[in-house]
Every structure is written in C-alpha cells, then in structure tokens.
Amino acid sequence: MSVRTNHLSEPRRRIIRLIKNNGSSSMSELAYALEISSEAVRQHLLQLEKDGWITRFSENNGIGRPVLYYRLTKAGEHLFEKNYDHLTIEILDTLLNQLGDDALKNVLSSMIEERITQWEPKLKGLNTEERLSALKDFYTKDDSFMEIENKNNTYSLIERNCPFHNVAIKRPILCSVTVSVLTHLLGCSVKRVKKLQNGDGCCIFQVSLNEPVNETTSRIIIEDDLS
Secondary structure, eight states: OOBOOTTSOHHHHHHHHHHHHHSSEEHHHHHHHHTSOHHHHHHHHHHHHHTTSEEEEEEOOSSSSOEEEEEEOHHHHTTBOOOHHHHHHHHHHHHHHHHOHHHHHHHHHHHHHHHHHHHHHHHTTOOHHHHHHHGGGSSSTTOTTEEEEEETTEEEEEESOOTTHHHHHHOGGGHHHHHHHHHHHHTEEEEEEEOGGGTOSSEEEEEEEEEEOOTTSOSOOOOTTTO
C-alpha cells in the first residue's frame, strides 16, 4: 500500500499503516504490533493527532473503563494514494461516448454558471486590477502559485500549479471552464497564451481589455485547439 508519508518517522509511518489496515487501533494494540512501549506509542500518537492525521474516540467494551481508539482523519486518509484522476477521466469519457458532445458541453456550462454565480458577488464594485487580484484565489485561497503580470497595460494571470493537472493534461477541454469563467467575470476576452499541456511549465491567461464581451457572448468558450 503506497503511502505519502516520507515526512514522517518510520514508527509513525507504521502506526498510520496499522490504523489504516485495522480501521482503528488502541494504544496497546499498536504497542504490541510495533514491539515498543506504550509510552513511546503514546508520544507518536500525540504528535500524529496534533498534525491532524488521526483522531481519538472511546469505546465501551462492557468491562472496566472505556478504551481509547485511534482512526484516520480525512486528512490522514489522503496520505494514501487515491485514483480520483482516473475516475474523473472515465466519467468524462463515458459521458461523451454515451451522450455525445452536447451533453459534455452542457455539463461544462453548468460548471461555468456555478462558478460565475459564486464569484460575481465577490467582485462587485471592483475595477479590473482589483478583480484580477481577487481572482488569484480562483483555484485555492491565498494561492502562492498564481500571480498577476502587467506588461504595457496588458494583464495576465499566471498559474504555475494547476490543482487539476493530471486530468487537464489528458482532457484539456476542462480548461475551457477556467477560460470561460474568467472571460465573463472580467467582461473581456481571456485567452491562454501558454499552456501546461504544451510543456510551457505554466498556464498564462492573457486579459484583453480592448475586447469586451457582452451578455450575448456564449457562456462556454472552447479553445480552438482543444475542442
């Protein structure tokens, strides 16, 4: 079982694996399996709990005091590799194969509408530069990998760490959601002039202030080379 726990010490990696395999484990069970003292296990569990990987709960077995058990938190579960990327691609391909292009575009349009609805109130009353600054959080709040560039009054949003990278590389039509949402939120044409799919190392969304869009502009904008 592959675990993304290189930052953890060997005893803590083993504890995480044991809890995962068992569903939950008590301190005594872990001490027995690891062949170390209960106090040593307790110290490891305290740190794992502090880091947010595990949580404790008590269970009454009907004899004596309730026993403390430890299980993985949601964050702890994500220490184990998931195959969400493959599932997402499979769903998209199935939708396309079974229902056709229009069905896929309808799904993408719904995603676009939801994001526009989410973001429009946050941008109300802001000028273009302020909107761009707010949209740095488009993927992740306080995204340190998204930056604004202004060259000769031409603005660009530069994204160096796409959170959907693996899926977007294989099914780049999903990137049309970002292009479409940015276009409608900024009220002007937005085009990706550099793309992770092309090996550019980032996506650059160039904002063309001199190319305004209006309510008649299609909500979904499919990039020419990705359709």
